[in-house]
Amino acid sequence: MGTEATTEVIDLTQERVPLLPLRDVVVFPHTVMPLFVGRKSSVSAITQAMGTNKYIFLVAQKDEKTENPGNDDLHQVGTLATILQMLKLPDGTIKVLVEGVKRAKINQFFEAEDYTEVSVSEFNLESNESIEVKAMMRLALDSFETYIKLNKKIPEEVLKVLQDISDVERFSDVIIANLNLKLNEKQSLLEGDHAKDRLDKVLAVIQGEIDVLSAEKKIQSRVRKQMESNQKDYYLNEQMKSIQKELGQAEEENEIEDLQVSINKAKMPKAVKAKAESELKKLSRMSSQSSDASIIRTYIENLCDVPWKKKTIINKDLKKAQKILDGDHYGLNKVKERILEHLAVQTRVTHNKANILCLVGPPGVGKTSLGESIAKAVNRKYVRMALGGVRDEAEIRGHRRTYIGAMPGSIVQKMQKVKVKNPLFLLDEIEKMASDYRGDPSSAMLEVLDPEQNHTFNDHYLEVDYDLSQVMFVATANSLDLPQPLLDRMEIIELSGYTEDEKVQIAKRHLVAKAMSNNGVKSSEIDFKDSAILDIIRYYTREAGVRSLSRTISTICRKVVKEVVLKKRKSRAIINAKSLSKYLGVKKFRYGLAEEHNQVGEVTGLAWTSVGGDLLTIEATAYKGKGKLNYTGQLGDVMKESIQAAMSVVRTRAKELDIADDFQEKLDIHIHVPDGSTPKDGPSAGAAMCTALVSVLTGRKVKADVAMTGEITLRGEITPIGGLKEKMLAALRGGIKTVIIPDDNERELSEVPDKIKGELNVIKVKWIDEVLDIALEK
Numbered sequence: 001m002g003t004e005a006t007t008e009v010i011d012l013t014q015e016r017v018p019l020l021p022l023r024d025v026v027v028f029p030h031t032v033m034p035l036f037v038g039r040k041s042s043v044s045a046i047t048q049a050m051g052t053n054k055y056i057f058l059v060a061q062k063d064e065k066t067e068n069p070g071n072d073d074l075h076q077v078g079t080l081a082t083i084l085q086m087l088k089l090p091d092g093t094i095k096v097l098v099e100g101v102k103r104a105k106i107n108q109f110f111e112a113e114d115y116t117e118v119s120v121s122e123f124n125l126e127s128n129e130s131i132e133v134k135a136m137m138r139l140a141l142d143s144f145e146t147y148i149k150l151n152k153k154i155p156e157e158v159l160k161v162l163q164d165i166s167d168v169e170r171f172s173d174v175i176i177a178n179l180n181l182k183l184n185e186k187q188s189l190l191e192g193d194h195a196k197d198r199l200d201k202v203l204a205v206i207q208g209e210i211d212v213l214s215a216e217k218k219i220q221s222r223v224r225k226q227m228e229s230n231q232k233d234y235y236l237n238e239q240m241k242s243i244q245k246e247l248g249q250a251e252e253e254n255e256i257e258d259l260q261v262s263i264n265k266a267k268m269p270k271a272v273k274a275k276a277e278s279e280l281k282k283l284s285r286m287s288s289q290s291s292d293a294s295i296i297r298t299y300i301e302n303l304c305d306v307p308w309k310k311k312t313i314i315n316k317d318l319k320k321a322q323k324i325l326d327g328d329h330y331g332l333n334k335v336k337e338r339i340l341e342h343l344a345v346q347t348r349v350t351h352n353k354a355n356i357l358c359l360v361g362p363p364g365v366g367k368t369s370l371g372e373s374i375a376k377a378v379n380r381k382y383v384r385m386a387l388g389g390v391r392d393e394a395e396i397r398g399h400r401r402t403y404i405g406a407m408p409g410s411i412v413q414k415m416q417k418v419k420v421k422n423p424l425f426l427l428d429e430i431e432k433m434a435s436d437y438r439g440d441p442s443s444a445m446l447e448v449l450d451p452e453q454n455h456t457f458n459d460h461y462l463e464v465d466y467d468l469s470q471v472m473f474v475a476t477a478n479s480l481d482l483p484q485p486l487l488d489r490m491e492i493i494e495l496s497g498y499t500e501d502e503k504v505q506i507a508k509r510h511l512v513a514k515a516m517s518n519n520g521v522k523s524s525e526i527d528f529k530d531s532a533i534l535d536i537i538r539y540y541t542r543e544a545g546v547r548s549l550s551r552t553i554s555t556i557c558r559k560v561v562k563e564v565v566l567k568k569r570k571s572r573a574i575i576n577a578k579s580l581s582k583y584l585g586v587k588k589f590r591y592g593l594a595e596e597h598n599q600v601g602e603v604t605g606l607a608w609t610s611v612g613g614d615l616l617t618i619e620a621t622a623y624k625g626k627g628k629l630n631y632t633g634q635l636g637d638v639m640k641e642s643i644q645a646a647m648s649v650v651r652t653r654a655k656e657l658d659i660a661d662d663f664q665e666k667l668d669i670h671i672h673v674p675d676g677s678t679p680k681d682g683p684s685a686g687a688a689m690c691t692a693l694v695s696v697l698t699g700r701k702v703k704a705d706v707a708m709t710g711e712i713t714l715r716g717e718i719t720p721i722g723g724l725k726e727k728m729l730a731a732l733r734g735g736i737k738t739v740i741i742p743d744d745n746e747r748e749l750s751e752v753p754d755k756i757k758g759e760l761n762v763i764k765v766k767w768i769d770e771v772l773d774i775a776l777e778k
Contacts, residue, residue, distance in 0.1 A: 016117040017057040018045035023064045026186040027079045029100040030170050031177040038093040044114035046094055054083045057118055060187055071109045077191040080104045125169040125195050136199040143206040144175055150213035154178050168195045172202055179205055256284050262304040272464045276303050302408055311422040315379035316347045328373035329366055330506045335493050339374050356449050358475040361495030364545015367476040368428055375424035383418045385410055388429040396444035398461035408461040422470040431477040442483050449489045496725040497544025500537055507533045511550045519557040526560050531577040539587035556583045598704050601696035605688035606709040608723030613730030617674050620692035625668025633673030636681025643671055646690035649716050659697045684721040686712030690768055691775050700776040707731045708740035716768040720744040725752045732756050740771055
């Protein structure tokens, strides 16, 4: 409900006026303003005013947060106003429309029933109608006109009203009421009593507002232009997209954006990023249907897939690494020690280059699995590259982009797959790389495996340098049949074959459990005894490693599973030496003495092969003839020359050995090395050849439990050979009791396990005479 008010003139000196405290507003004379009243005392004051002469005194609180202000919380100067209209709202508050009449000052407060009344006195502006004041009014009017033009919120009617006002107080009141001022500034102007001071303040405020509004206008203009430009670009881009969509090129635009995001994510070095962005620029100017576009797209994707920054944190805990290595492999102490040395250096030096190892040994000794174990121990990701049969250099370095279907080389592809720049990279079977008209891959490996060069490895496809210096390379090989420059770049660690005891331990710790797991056998269904494992090693396998042993154990597990499934077996299968033949059949190898009886012209030599050491039987026989020397058994040139050297030694010592001087004229001699289908070569059988010749020419028998190795010179000197540990392992495995080795091989004896040396009688010799004394019966 609304109420229109009619006002009558009152005498301020005679009447009291209801007081209405204002929180956050100052009302000036000659201005109309709506107010919302909610406080109980304020509502009572409004009601009282409406019931009398419609006059109310409006005064601002000193602190707007005060909920129920006392007399001291109010300013002394306020505005006498009349209530033009009152409207009661549903929530109990009142909306009133008031018009300021004149300024007044509180003289005294009077407490009424629910509200406060005050007696007030007029508070007029001191003014002399000087020329200066008139000039200031005119300047204020011009400035306010400029202000209105900038501030669209003030209606132009205000300016027309001001132009008709000559009274300085009313003039300044109207201007101040329309300025954007803080509450305390408005109150200060309301309390001012000098016209000149008041106009000074008004002019300063208007000029400040004009400056702020001008700056706002400039900013808005600049922003509008920018927005218009952006909207134009957006509109044109949207048009372009719809055109491209019609032409089927819309996906290409998204693809360019995706590739740019991939380039930024890859964290490439500056030079590489520049190359990638240059190629992306080319791609953006091409049609997606172009053949070159797919080549460039693939190239950029390959660049982004290469790990440029990401790497794993290397494990520096030596005890943890030792535990992992020991848990995965039995023995191999030399390799384990080298890995721990490498880790120890990593704790001191963050970027250690010298970390290219080459594990050389016969098949089945655990080279490849050791690589995986090393990766686990040092906490590097494991990646394996098989080099067997690689003939093309481009397999290592990649093809140039000009070729159709060109791709990066295997090194970069594996790095992309593993996604870190510091993995353990296993180069398997490195000696089995071959070369042909397409290039020599082993020569390409020189750059990869050189710590001084591989930080700038250049793949033909990528065309940018890639850093391989943080990769830990481990190569494996069965022999050292490698180019010398490649060997020179690697640290060679030789892994010889396992002894019987080591094989038994490996079978008990690893192979039996693995075979049972792979074949689904429960521990309650089978029990392997040590005697069975030892007999498998002796009579059913003959190898340097343990692969055949593992297969044989798996065979037994399969047979037991079959018995259980067919319900032929209800009890636990006990696998011991007696029950082996039931599962594996007859013994495949003869274990014990190489030959059971001493014989003339039959010598046991020791040979080294790629699968470890082996016993080599050498037979000689003499018959009537004309001095011809025959040799058979697929012998290589070096071995043939070794036989001729041995014959020369025998002929020069014929007298001392009680051999007829003219034996070479009356006898033909035939030397044969059995297992004729297997090629044999090397000089280390020289001493054995000479012993066989002397035995057949003198009729003295050769001791069957003696084996020998050593190269022979024309003077009868026994010179050193290689592969001593493997040869002694073979001797022990073959039941030999005495081994004759060259005196100069004594230094290699330290690498031979004490258990082998303890079971063999090792005799070191310098001359062939000593060999004959030991090996031949008297």
